[in-house]
Amino acid sequence: MTSTPNTHLVSLAAGDLLMVLLTVPFISIVYTVSSYPFGETVCRASEFVKDLSLGITVFTLTALSADRYMAIVRPVSHHVSDTADRVTVIVAVGIWVFSAILALPAALFSHVPDKFTPTGEKYHICTPFPPYLGDLYPKIHTLVKFIVYYVLPLVLIATFYVLMARHLLVSAQHLPGEAAGQQRQVQARRKVAKMVLAFVTIFAICFLPINIFIMWWHFGENSSMNYNIYWHSFRIVGFCLSFINSCINPIALYFVSGTFRKYFNRHVFCWCTRRRRGRRRDWDPTDSTATRLSTAPRTEHVHLRMVGGADNGTHDAPHRLTLTSTTSLLSSRNYTNPGSVV
Structure with missing residues (x-):
């Protein structure tokens, strides 16, 4: 199971686990209470982990797409090199470091200010935009995150997949009919490419609503005055989908990859697997699938x-x-x- 795609999948899973454990509980509780109940330390840690996990997810998906492009277009130079595994680990670690650097503003500037309702009741929110940075900082911060975390990676990934599709179509026309081994290799690479494409599609769908809401909130005219129950519902759906992205990847992997499905059944669903194995041991000698021994x-x-x-x-x-x-x-x-x- 040790390979370049699986190394990136381990990194992706670790980032998703951080999101589920350290961000979802603290952000989701905001929608159940009238005021942010945690202090500034939890606010900064939660916002930092949220941006860190987002960076790990999007940059790992980009690295996976680039790896699939190299594996399909230049398979020999990509796999024969002795430094391939070392480069993969370095890239995975570099993604974590780069994502942590991009998430530093959330750790430094997030705070819990005092807010007041029209009736004068005080409440608290957790926000990464301090007032001393001015009104322009939230717009710049939002626009940069939208480009770096969403638009630019999707453009790169789409470019890789267009080039991959073009190469596969051209190579399929030039493959001789008797080259069964080459055809199996191409089919195997297509399966991995489809797995990565499924992850990217899920990411694009899950993070589209929340990005639409954030861009409307910061750049829409009189967005605070036009905020109503429909935009509030859209905002909640966007947050839920962004968190679901951290949980749906293993489910998608289970249905897309036959190899991972086999290991999921063996190690994750081991109780069900043992029951099936127990039923198999109670075989019927007349059954055509049972093992028959002839000592004649x-x-x-x-x-x-x-x-x-x-x-x-x-x-x-x-x-x-x-x-x-x-x-x-x-x-x-x-x-x-x-x-x-x-």
Whole structure:
């Protein structure tokens, strides 16, 4: 299971786990209470982890797309190199470091200011926009995040996939009919490319509503005055979808990848797998899928022909070799190579 795509998937899973454990509980509670109940430390940590996880997700998906592009367009130079695994780890670590750097403003500037309702009741919110940076900072911050975390990665990923699709179409036309091994390699690479494309599509759909709301809120005319129950519902749906993105990746992986589905069944759903194995052990001897053992002896007579000699081996030797053995006849079963490509 150790490969470049799986290394990036481990990094992606770690970022999703941070989001689920350290961000979702503190942000979702805002919609159940009238005032932010946590202090400034929790606010900064939560906002930092949210931006960190977002960066890890989008940059890892971009790295996965670039890796699939290199694996399909330049498979030999991509896989033969001895430094491929080391470069993959360096890229994964670099993504975490770069995402942490981009998330630093949320850790430095997030705070919990005092707010007042029209009736004079005080409440608190957690916001990454301090008032001393002015009214322009929220717009710049929002626009930069929208471009860096959403638009630019999707443009790069779309470019990689257009080039991959073009290369696959051209290579499929030039593959000879008897090159079965090459066709299997192309099909395996297509499966991994489809897996990455599924992740990217899910990311684009899940983060589109929240980006629409944030851009409308900061750049829409009189957005604070036009904020109503419809925009509030749209905002909640956007937040929920952005959090669902951190939970839906393993579900998508289960349905897209046969190899991962097998290991999910073995290690995650081991209780169900054991039950199925127990039922298999209670086999019926009359069942065609059961293992059948035949111990009947079989004797074969093999004539030996002399090699060389006066007549150059044209006559049968007067010797006869008798072979008697016990054979086991096993029914055929489907076999999946655990080391196969996703």
